[in-house]
Amino acid sequence: xxxxxNQVGEGQPQQEWQAIPEAPAIMVDHVSKWYxxxxxxxxxxxxxxxxxxxxxxxxxxxxxxxxxxxxxxxRPSQGQIRLFGTDPFKNPAPxxxxxxxxxxxxxxxxxxxxxxxxTLARLHGMTRDEAKERAEHVLDFVGLSDVGHKExxxxxxxxxxxxxxxxxxxxxxxxIVLDEPLQGCDPLARTTIMNVIRELGAMGKTxxxxxxxxxxxxxxTEQIVILHxxxxxxxxxxxxxxxxxxxxxxxxxxxTPNPRxxxxxxxxxxxxxxxxxxxxxxxxxxxNNLSDVHQDLPGMIVQSGVMVTAIENPDDNLESxxxxxxxxxx
Amino acid sequence: xxxxxxxxxxxxxxxxSETVWxxxxxxxxxxxxxxxxxxxxxxxxxxxxxxxxxxxxxxLLFYIEAMSTGIESWDNDDDGMVDEDGSDWEVWQSxxxxxRSVSGPMSDDDGDCMALDPFLRxxxxxxxxxxxxxxxxxKGELTSIEADPNVDEDPNESEFxxxxxxxxxxxxxxxxxxxxxxxxxxxxxxxxxxxxxEQEAGTLHYLxxxxxxxxxxxxxxxxxxxxxxxxxxxxxxTLSALVTGIFGPGDSIFRFSDLGIxxxxxxxxxxxxxxxxxxxxxxxxxxxxxxxxxVFLLAVFELFMMLVGTxxxxxxxxxxxxxxxxxxxxxxxxxxxxxxxxxxxxxFMNGQALLVGPYAEISLWAVWGTPFPTTSPVANFIISIxxxxxxxxxxxLMGQSAFKKRELN
Numbered sequence: 001x002x003x004x005x006n007q008v009g010e011g012q013p014q015q016e017w018q019a020i021p022e023a024p025a026i027m028v029d030h031v032s033k034w035y036x037x038x039x040x041x042x043x044x045x046x047x048x049x050x051x052x053x054x055x056x057x058x059x060x061x062x063x064x065x066x067x068x069x070x071x072x073x074x075r076p077s078q079g080q081i082r083l084f085g086t087d088p089f090k091n092p093a094p095x096x097x098x099x100x101x102x103x104x105x106x107x108x109x110x111x112x113x114x115x116x117x118x119t120l121a122r123l124h125g126m127t128r129d130e131a132k133e134r135a136e137h138v139l140d141f142v143g144l145s146d147v148g149h150k151e152x153x154x155x156x157x158x159x160x161x162x163x164x165x166x167x168x169x170x171x172x173x174x175x176i177v178l179d180e181p182l183q184g185c186d187p188l189a190r191t192t193i194m195n196v197i198r199e200l201g202a203m204g205k206t207x208x209x210x211x212x213x214x215x216x217x218x219x220x221t222e223q224i225v226i227l228h229x230x231x232x233x234x235x236x237x238x239x240x241x242x243x244x245x246x247x248x249x250x251x252x253x254x255x256t257p258n259p260r261x262x263x264x265x266x267x268x269x270x271x272x273x274x275x276x277x278x279x280x281x282x283x284x285x286x287x288n289n290l291s292d293v294h295q296d297l298p299g300m301i302v303q304s305g306v307m308v309t310a311i312e313n314p315d316d317n318l319e320s321x322x323x324x325x326x327x328x329x330x
Numbered sequence: 331x332x333x334x335x336x337x338x339x340x341x342x343x344x345x346x347s348e349t350v351w352x353x354x355x356x357x358x359x360x361x362x363x364x365x366x367x368x369x370x371x372x373x374x375x376x377x378x379x380x381x382x383x384x385x386x387x388x389x390l391l392f393y394i395e396a397m398s399t400g401i402e403s404w405d406n407d408d409d410g411m412v413d414e415d416g417s418d419w420e421v422w423q424s425x426x427x428x429x430r431s432v433s434g435p436m437s438d439d440d441g442d443c444m445a446l447d448p449f450l451r452x453x454x455x456x457x458x459x460x461x462x463x464x465x466x467x468x469k470g471e472l473t474s475i476e477a478d479p480n481v482d483e484d485p486n487e488s489e490f491x492x493x494x495x496x497x498x499x500x501x502x503x504x505x506x507x508x509x510x511x512x513x514x515x516x517x518x519x520x521x522x523x524x525x526x527x528e529q530e531a532g533t534l535h536y537l538x539x540x541x542x543x544x545x546x547x548x549x550x551x552x553x554x555x556x557x558x559x560x561x562x563x564x565x566x567x568t569l570s571a572l573v574t575g576i577f578g579p580g581d582s583i584f585r586f587s588d589l590g591i592x593x594x595x596x597x598x599x600x601x602x603x604x605x606x607x608x609x610x611x612x613x614x615x616x617x618x619x620x621x622x623x624x625v626f627l628l629a630v631f632e633l634f635m636m637l638v639g640t641x642x643x644x645x646x647x648x649x650x651x652x653x654x655x656x657x658x659x660x661x662x663x664x665x666x667x668x669x670x671x672x673x674x675x676x677x678f679m680n681g682q683a684l685l686v687g688p689y690a691e692i693s694l695w696a697v698w699g700t701p702f703p704t705t706s707p708v709a710n711f712i713i714s715i716x717x718x719x720x721x722x723x724x725x726x727l728m729g730q731s732a733f734k735k736r737e738l739n
Binding site: 068071072073074075092093094095096098100102104106107108110111119120122123124125126127131169 | 348356357359360361363364367368531532533535536537538539540541542543546737738739
């Protein structure tokens with residue numbers, strides 16, 4: 001039988017069990033994972049403690065594999081993984097401090113949201129009453145208190161994601177791992193979930209969240225990990241990476257009824273080296289200093305007197321970022 | 331748009347009075363309850379349970395029909411009279427004549443032996459006129475019956491056969507109906523996917539992602555299944571006991587004497603269902619691709635062993651040793667042992683079938699079981715339970731080992 005890791009008594013500090021207090025929440029040490037001949041993760045090392053970290057990568061980059069290894073669903077083929085100093089595949093003890101939201105859409109559709117969270121809370125050793133109280137609290141936190149008694153099968157995609165987040169928060173974890181929590185959600189649900197994640201980060205939790213959409217992660221955090229083909233491509237502050245990106249060729253797309261006139265107006269700008277007209281209502285500006293152009297563009301548009309209905313940055317996405325980081329290699 | 335309001339406060343700190351057992355109890359109850367609720371929501375559970383109930387009711391209706399129809403006696407000695415030597419049932423059932431070599435003046439009901447010359451009245455040479463000597467071996471089995479002339483020449487077959495069929499029905503129904511058909515097929519259909527089904531449905535990570543050992547999840551899931559299966563069997567066996575108690579042979583309103591054997595059937599079913607469910611869960615875990623094939627092969631093996639065991643049940647130790655490789659064997663041994671304990675005259679009655687003829691012998695022989703592995707029914711009862719518990723524990727360990735290493739992709 002498992003030892004009572006949470007037992008406290010006289011002469012012992014009245015605090016929850018902690019494996020190794022000084023250990024980072026996540027420590028990934030030269031971890032690789034193979035699926036037969038296919039490499040899912042290739043020699044990844046990182047340590048994360050505190051704050052919100054976004055894991056970015058295209059589909060198949062190894063994001064989910066990394067998260068599954070971190071939460072002990074998969075065993076690394078090589079290397080070591082430590083969650084609060086403990087191997088999560090061998091020992092479920094770190095799960096006391098972990099909340100995990102899987103990318104899987106599968107849930108117990110016959111349960112109500114409240115039942116789902118309450119039942120899983122009881123697996124943390126809570127009494128029925130404690131679990132229900134906590135479940136109501138976290139459902140309120142994610143904005144589902146009014147539909148807690150509805151069957152999950154009748155929830156929208158966004159509500160399902162939020163109830164999954166609620167179940168991950170029910171044990172008040174120190175580390176929350178969210179695998180594509182915004183996937184398939186409508187804009188309102190996305191905003192709500194992003195607010196929840198930001199709030200949790202502000203509360204001092206360590207949060208790891210994956211996405212393949214740069215703008216989503218950007219709205220949540222600046223601290224990112226970029227994976228590509230199973231390898232760790234970059235680790236650090238998104239802002240710094242963006243500054244580097246500013247000085248590589250970029251396109252800005254403007255929708256206007258008079259693209260040629262607007263093109264004539266912006267072409268003299270020293271950072272703009274070309275303009276193109278893909279169709280009669282669009283203008284593409286080519287630049288090698290994105291921030292400069294963005295700073296001056298409103299003034300140039302006003303000065304030209306041409307109406308502009310939309311401004312887009314087609315190169316401001318993960319593909320472009322990856323393209324830059326790998327220097328054209330795939 | 332909903333905005334987070336107040337941060338979660340975390341689970342309440344534990345009190346000193348709480349132990350590891352308190353938390354384990356909570357987790358065990360949570361998973362077992364969850365499993366039961368999950369079963370209740372599945373249509374397959376109701377379908378399989380309903381089919382089981384219908385089968386039992388149909389068999390019981392046949393039993394009621396058989397008992398209501400009765401069995402006609404026949405004129406063994408062709409004297410135009412039937413049953414003139416009766417069955418002496420009450421005397422046979424007394425302790426004095428059970429399980430030991432004994433003689434008694436009890437069977438010349440019509441006095442045709444006593445009408446003979448005195449020197450012709452004691453063919454069996456026991457010094458007593460017009461009686462029957464029952465010869466038992468050291469195991470308590472009736473080996474022969476030596477009757478004086480005109481004694482028991484026309485016993486009451488009707489009374490004997492009804493009793494024999496009634497008892498055979500209970501034991502046979504317990505073994506084939508409850509242990510084999512329902513006892514194996516219900517766990518086969520409902521328990522095999524206890525873990526595997528969750529994995530296939532992509533929901534297992536909700537359970538294993540909690541601070542609870544996978545081995546515990548396995549055990550508590552099985553506990554949840556048993557929490558549903560055992561009451562189901564209690565209901566069916568209670569129904570069977572009521573029907574056979576009310577419609578069984580005898581003058582009393584209810585045959586309370588049979589409750590013991592039904593209790594034995596219940597215990598046997600409990601342990602057999604537990605063992606099968608753990609074995610099937612483990613098969614589902616060890617061989618995710620071929621789990622159902624393994625389960626099917628085991629079912630065929632169990633059926634074969636049960637048929638072999640039944641065919642040779644009264645005979646050699648070699649057959650017993652062979653069939654003891656199966657799970658169902660130990661379940662049937664619990665029923666056999668209970669029969670020996672509850673019906674003290676069971677061996678005696680089997681011997682009496684020699685008097686009545688092959689028809690009666692077959693009715694008992696079909697479900698008859700000599701004690702194994704010892705001659706003590708109590709010891710056999712305990713040994714059978716221990717063997718089933720051991721097999722269950724062994725498969726729990728195998729299942730745990732497979733589950734612990736299982737990656738959840």
